Amino acid sequence: MSGEGEGEGAATGWRARLKSGLAKSSAAVAGAINDIFVKRPLDAASIKDLEDALIAADLGVDAARRLSQGVAKTAFDKDPDPADIRAFLAANIAEILDPVAMPFVPDDTCKPHVVLVCGVNGTGKTTTIGKLASQFQAEGRSVMLAAADTFRAAATEQLQIWGERTGCEVIAAAPGADAAGLAFEALQRARAQNIDLLLIDTAGRLQNKSDMMNELKKIMRVLAKQDAAAPHSVLLILDATTGQNAHSQVQVFAEMVQVTGLIVTKLDGSSKGGVLVSLAERFGLPVHAIGVGEQIGDLSPFAAADFANSLLDVDA
């Protein structure tokens, strides 16, 4: 996932897939912008429409307003080419996202580098772990998986199937077992086996459920008992179809379990993931990767310019 050690071919493949996924979705916002400016001058009304088009891409009211005001204040022709407006917006968005586009690089001095994966229900935590495991293994690292979602029916089985696909050992317990206990045991085994990376899958939890959030904190605490630096990474998995509630998710998870980075899933759909722009502005948390499909290779590093260009249908 670091991108290092990956063949150019593979990287191009991801980019193409991201683009093809985003291309379908970008039609909406790019098309709307084309419609706004194709036969109309740049005036207060068209700027307002532009703002609306950006809101419809989940950018949020504030970010949409700022970006469209940026267009208003820039010296465009009175009858601007919609393509220029899109390129301008894409450049602005890329600028906002660039600082947070950081690949996930495991620290190989940690044995293991412990990654806690969390998020609300149904965002794609387990699938993402499967993809991550596959990438890390391809990079020559040893990976162990811990099925600490002991709550949802068949969550363990789901992770075990990913374990089989990737050839990673999966530490699991009986349904209803203590998630923290399982995480503790997994770390013990990973240390004993000198594993490079331990990926811990957790149950989906809504951020306003404090008992569930406390369970997550407990997992953090027991991990730190063995290795004060563990978990070295806490990844929050966000669903690109989520609207402004993503802000609440990031805020609460970051507060409770010190999230170190985000992975955004389901970007191959018609959702634009536009909320990322305001998330980047507000929290500045690294965005490590994006999920662009259900297959094992469908995880791409997050590239700010690619994302922005695809969102606005701009040819790089």
Add this chain to the structure above:
Amino acid sequence: MFDGLSAKLGEVFDRLKRRGALSEADVSEAMNEVRVALLEADVALPVVSDFIAAVQEKAVGHEVLNSVTPGQMVVKVVHDHLVEMLGPDDAPVNLDAAPPVPILMVGLQGSGKTTTAGKLALRLIQRERKKVLLAGLDVQRPAAQEQLRILGEQAGATTLQPVIGEQPLGIAKRALDVARREGFDVVILDTAGRLVIDAELMSEVAQVRAAVNPAETLLVTDAMAGQDAVNVAKEFNEKVGVTGIVLTRVDGDARGGAALSMRAVTGVPIKLMGVGEKLEALENFQAERVAGRMLGMGDIVGLVERAADTVDKEEAEKAARRALKGQFNLEDLGNQLKQIRGMGDIGGLLGMLPGVGKMKKQMQAANVDDKTIAHQQAIISSMTPKERRNPKILNARRRKRIAAGSGTSVPEVNRLLKQHQQMSTMMKKMGKMGKKGQMPGAMPGMPNMPGQLPPGRG
């Protein structure tokens, strides 16, 4: 940010409440705020525009100008229109077909289809005494079928035995055959999550639908969904044909604007809502409740239910009634504080309370957190039972003693007493309004409450 709708509308309505008469300009200004608030709550843009146009038309004019309190009128117009657009309530799950009645569950990945299938099975078994067969058509996601089997077991339903390599259409047909042969009343078909832009998978589920002719095709959607929800609903409705919507994760803190979008664009009713992780946590859709929460009028029902998870339900309801009558003493407050910590996160609870946006800000300003609650608990613990039941007897000397006993200060004791006083007054008002059948949103300005809030038991 995330309590945008309630906070914004709270501000707008406060402003309207303060003014005697309501001009067209006032309404326009309010509608601007309503518009932004609805967008921030993830209501889709075209739906917002329609909503605003309709409400503005209703609000401006003599209807408002002749009313005694124009602010209340606008609140009511917005609320009623929202309820109207979200409704109807209690649209039943249609089982009106020759058994076995097929029910098809569709939706995006991770929207909660499989969990909802399990919940629906339990509901039909318990409430309708149906014999239910569950069939997993999800051959994509690893262990999806196993998940359904486990949920089926918990619900007391039978789950169709998977056959390796069998495709969704084949599974659906076999499920109906088995159901016919073995005398099942209902067959719930759980499909794989799919993106609406995936033409192949969309046509696959359309084929399943054509083959089994379900009495219900339920689109399962997440209350946290963003602007694209409107496209998702439209596409599923056009390509597959949807007869009802199930809104999941209503127990989260999302404002749930997607519900309004999907309801508006498909024209099909929202039939059910998922309100928790337990298998029983599936309820009839209640437009009033969802609208109330969207408008920051609070979700008192949800709050009582939440309390019931921690407290005995009967007791909680009794306590809520007591509080609404204004019989709310410091003993009650002390119990509440204890339960608040059991019920958890203050922010989550706040989302369920009336006028929440404003209070939340005040609470943040006052730095109310778990530590504050601990201090308040200590203050109440340091009182005698007599003092708790009748705080009026708390003179300066008693207050000093309590401050010393709880390791706090007299101002802190005073603050708690003042808060209790305000809470008690506010709840009394809420109780009165409930009786008159008035809308909670028409409540006069919220009392200044920097302190603790009443949870459901209150």
